[in-house]
Amino acid sequence: MISLQDFLNEKMCEGQITNHNLSKLSGISYNTISNIRTGKSSPSFENAVNLIHAMGYRLVIKK
Secondary structure (H helix, E strand, C coil), X not given: CCCHHHHHHHHHHCCCCCHHHHHXXXXXXXXXXXXXXXXXXXXXXXXXXXXXXXXXXXXXXXX
């Protein structure tokens, strides 16, 4: 399992997306995304889902 922080950092290091583009696509502020990436804050479930979808992925929850 990977944290959202690690997932975002990994995809951004791969050059798939920038904070600025992710902010535009997700509707989440640049500062909020930056705080999540640096571990200064944790996203709400809604923001986590929005970020994942904005990057072209889907969230799957399994029991």
